Amino acid sequence: MTVTLPGLPGTEExxxxxxxxxxxxxxxxxxxxxxxxxxxxHAAEARPDVAGLRPSALPVLEVALRGEGRAGTxxxxxxxxxxxxxxxxxxxxxxxxxxxxxxxxxxxxxxxxLRATVVYEVADGVPVVRSWARVTATRxxxxxxATTGALAGLGHGTRWEDDLAVxxxxxxxxxxxxxxxxxxxxxxxxxxxxxxxxxxxxKNRIAWTSTGAWSTSExxxxxxVEDTRDGRMLAWQVETNGAWHAELGDRYGDVYxxxxxxxxxxHQWAGYVAPGTWFDTVPVSLAVVPGHPAGTDxxxxxxxxxxxxxxxxxxxxxPDHESLPVVYNDFLNGLMSDxxxxxxxxxxxxxxxxxxxxxxxxxxxYDDELGGWWDSVGxxxxxxxxxxxxxxxxxxxxxELGMRPGLxxxxxxxxxxxxxxxxxxxxxxxxxxxxxLTEWGRHQLDLRHPAxxxxxxxxxxxxVHDYGLGYLKFDHNIDIGPGTDAGRGEPTGHGxxxxxxxxxxxxxxxxxxxxxxxxxxxxxxxxxxxxxxxAVFTVQSLTDQQDYRLTPPIAVAAPLAIPPExxxxxxxxxxxxxxxxxxxxxxxxxxxxxxxAGRIDLLDAGQRDVVREGLAAxxxxxxxxxxxxxxxxxxxxxxxxxxxxxxxxxxxxxxxAVWRRPGTPDAGTETLRVPLPGxxxxxxxxxLFPSWDSQAATLMDGGTTLEVKLPAPVSARLLRLRVNxxxxxGDRPTSSERH
Numbered sequence: 001m002t003v004t005l006p007g008l009p010g011t012e013e014x015x016x017x018x019x020x021x022x023x024x025x026x027x028x029x030x031x032x033x034x035x036x037x038x039x040x041x042h043a044a045e046a047r048p049d050v051a052g053l054r055p056s057a058l059p060v061l062e063v064a065l066r067g068e069g070r071a072g073t074x075x076x077x078x079x080x081x082x083x084x085x086x087x088x089x090x091x092x093x094x095x096x097x098x099x100x101x102x103x104x105x106x107x108x109x110x111x112x113x114l115r116a117t118v119v120y121e122v123a124d125g126v127p128v129v130r131s132w133a134r135v136t137a138t139r140x141x142x143x144x145x146a147t148t149g150a151l152a153g154l155g156h157g158t159r160w161e162d163d164l165a166v167x168x169x170x171x172x173x174x175x176x177x178x179x180x181x182x183x184x185x186x187x188x189x190x191x192x193x194x195x196x197x198x199x200x201x202x203k204n205r206i207a208w209t210s211t212g213a214w215s216t217s218e219x220x221x222x223x224x225v226e227d228t229r230d231g232r233m234l235a236w237q238v239e240t241n242g243a244w245h246a247e248l249g250d251r252y253g254d255v256y257x258x259x260x261x262x263x264x265x266x267h268q269w270a271g272y273v274a275p276g277t278w279f280d281t282v283p284v285s286l287a288v289v290p291g292h293p294a295g296t297d298x299x300x301x302x303x304x305x306x307x308x309x310x311x312x313x314x315x316x317x318x319p320d321h322e323s324l325p326v327v328y329n330d331f332l333n334g335l336m337s338d339x340x341x342x343x344x345x346x347x348x349x350x351x352x353x354x355x356x357x358x359x360x361x362x363x364x365x366y367d368d369e370l371g372g373w374w375d376s377v378g379x380x381x382x383x384x385x386x387x388x389x390x391x392x393x394x395x396x397x398x399x400e401l402g403m404r405p406g407l408x409x410x411x412x413x414x415x416x417x418x419x420x421x422x423x424x425x426x427x428x429x430x431x432x433x434x435x436x437l438t439e440w441g442r443h444q445l446d447l448r449h450p451a452x453x454x455x456x457x458x459x460x461x462x463x464v465h466d467y468g469l470g471y472l473k474f475d476h477n478i479d480i481g482p483g484t485d486a487g488r489g490e491p492t493g494h495g496x497x498x499x500x501x502x503x504x505x506x507x508x509x510x511x512x513x514x515x516x517x518x519x520x521x522x523x524x525x526x527x528x529x530x531x532x533x534x535a536v537f538t539v540q541s542l543t544d545q546q547d548y549r550l551t552p553p554i555a556v557a558a559p560l561a562i563p564p565e566x567x568x569x570x571x572x573x574x575x576x577x578x579x580x581x582x583x584x585x586x587x588x589x590x591x592x593x594x595x596x597a598g599r600i601d602l603l604d605a606g607q608r609d610v611v612r613e614g615l616a617a618x619x620x621x622x623x624x625x626x627x628x629x630x631x632x633x634x635x636x637x638x639x640x641x642x643x644x645x646x647x648x649x650x651x652x653x654x655x656x657a658v659w660r661r662p663g664t665p666d667a668g669t670e671t672l673r674v675p676l677p678g679x680x681x682x683x684x685x686x687x688l689f690p691s692w693d694s695q696a697a698t699l700m701d702g703g704t705t706l707e708v709k710l711p712a713p714v715s716a717r718l719l720r721l722r723v724n725x726x727x728x729x730g731d732r733p734t735s736s737e738r739h
Contacts, residue, residue: 023040039057055252056254057152059087064083083111091106128307130283142270163183167223174543208223333572333598347600359406365383370386447503548585552588555567571585588659672708
């Protein structure tokens with residue numbers, strides 16, 4: 001519902017309040033001032049001081065034009081764009097479709113002829129606002145940055161440099177989802193006191209930037225701003241599969257957030273708009289939850305529930321999201337890109353025997369040189385040397401044993417030695433200043449070009465038809481840099497953004513042509529696990545980590561960034577592992593998507609029994625995983641933590657995975673007390689897996705604490721509890737100090 005309220009005393013400014021049952025926003029507007037997003041709050045919070053927040057508020061579209069820059073300040077920050085300050089509200093409307101409501105604000109300015117429609121979108125019961133803008137102009141203009149993801153007033157009325165906590169996640173290869181928490185002061189952002197002299201602020205910022213085609217190779221495109229006084233959390237998420245930028249800075253005594261797609265300064269980007277053309281900004285979502293009485297970890301759970309619900313709502317529907325079939329992939333600690341009929345068939349037999357439902361053959365199946373698989377990719381024809389009887393023989397055997405076959409592809413690249421590199425037109429590839437780009441023996445296709453798409457359509461349709469594929473794994477193992485000028489002087493960052501959008505549109509079209517086909521998104525492990533890809537890809541790969549003992553912190557932190565039913569987690573096993581170690585690896589994937597891996601054909605009878613039992617336990621709870629929301633009773637994991645706990649709550653059922661790991665001074669303890677913040681358990685604890693330790697966990701303190709005992713130094717348990725919310729006032733606040 002939209003409500004128009006009076007503005008500041010003595011002015012004609014008015015405030016438009018809008019939202020749903022759980023999240024609200026206020027926009028100020030006047031004939032002589034740009035419309036500004038003044039406040040965003042949860043309905044359970046007190047209505048904010050809109051008048052007090054107005055001085056630091058930012059325009060609903062933060063935009064700068066080439067040749068104009070900023071007004072009123074200077075520096076590297078992406079606020080105070082001169083064009084943004086000239087915008088005026090020219091119209092508004094509200095639309096509702098099902099449970100989703102949209103507010104559209106028309107804005108315009110006359111100097112450059114800029115026009116835009118800013119869209120805010122909410123769904124009933126979800127405290128997340130998603131926004132974007134369609135920008136055009138009455139005469140040619142060039143955008144240098146443009147986003148609706150700008151919100152000021154964070155930390156209003158606080159000593160924000162110490163009272164706020166900033167959460168962000170480093171995302172290194174094979175060590176993904178490494179969340180950290182620190183104050184703005186620890187990041188170097190402090191109140192320098194200059195606002196008392198009429199100045200904007202420090203001109204400083206805390207910034208995170210991703211360049212190139214790997215959107216998450218260094219940082220996740222999301223973060224959290226926490227008010228440590230009351231525990232309130234606000235999360236931001238940039239929904240792109242390419243370059244992005246985010247920053248926090250001080251402005252008129254408050255802290256602002258800007259989250260955006262590519263920019264001129266950071267990404268060699270520019271957006272051209274003119275009559276008849278437009279540019280759609282990268283969507284940004286903001287989620288807000290009040291502090292939970294039980295403390296930080298419970299508030300984080302509420303925030304994760306909101307983001308998970310939002311991601312489930314905005315993604316492409318697929319039956320795989322409910323069925324969660326078990327996948328065996330022969331890459332990790334298995335064939336490692338060296339398949340053949342002789343090597344694959346024993347793995348096919350073993351995968352079927354253990355209960356896998358898909359068999360995915362990873363890289364190398366097209367390599368006729370027995371070692372040249374990296375720079376010869378592109379034609380995607382099965383090797384006759386590796387499969388002398390034809391690849392179809394292997395695929396037929398997979399189906400005969402009741403599984404569905406899958407293949408690995410790297411569709412966006414063409415090896416320098418591939419014939420496709422010579423047959424496709426030069427314009428079908430990334431190029432800069434007349435040079436076709438090469439990275440590590442590969443060229444990059446530009447999927448905006450019809451020849452590139454036609455080539456890939458032919459490849460995919462042939463493979464799906466000839467081999468009866470039910471699964472495709474799309475990988476991307478090079479980062480091609482800032483982008484392509486497409487041979488016509490286009491800004492390279494604009495070329496990269498256009499290709500990324502075209503690639504996701506192409507993937508969606510593939511699934512349209514082949515209903516039920518599962519398409520996994522991968523990019524050097526977890527280097528492209530962003531929300532834009534998550535809205536299209538059925539499953540997303542999290543990591544290339546090969547050490548099963550190092551995988552739990554990756555799998556456990558991932559649900560803050562991706563729904564668990566879309567998170568492909570390796571469960572790697574081999575004949576050197578004892579029963580506890582095999583159970584450890586299987587538990588790691590049990591609350592996500594099981595990607596079984598390793599030389600399962602070499603397991604003995606006892607080891608196979610453990611794997612079968614673990615997969616049977618997974619099949620018993622996977623329907624719940626598809627509905628559940630994440631819980632972290634002991635907080636997000638540290639990389640070296642000796643004990644790690646992950647939870648998934650499905651109504652009254654709480655599933656917990658608990659791991660004990662070696663390698664730290666306090667790893668010798670056999671017992672861990674796990675608090676259940678905000679919850680109270682009823683009845684007994686059920687050990688779902690493994691079956692040989694039914695007494696591993698005991699409820700204590702009236703059902704508010706769980707004691708877990710794991711005697712082996714490398715061991716894990718999968719548990720189920722029945723829980724209720726604890727009555728208000730019955731909690732002792734907790735915090736995750738290690739972040």
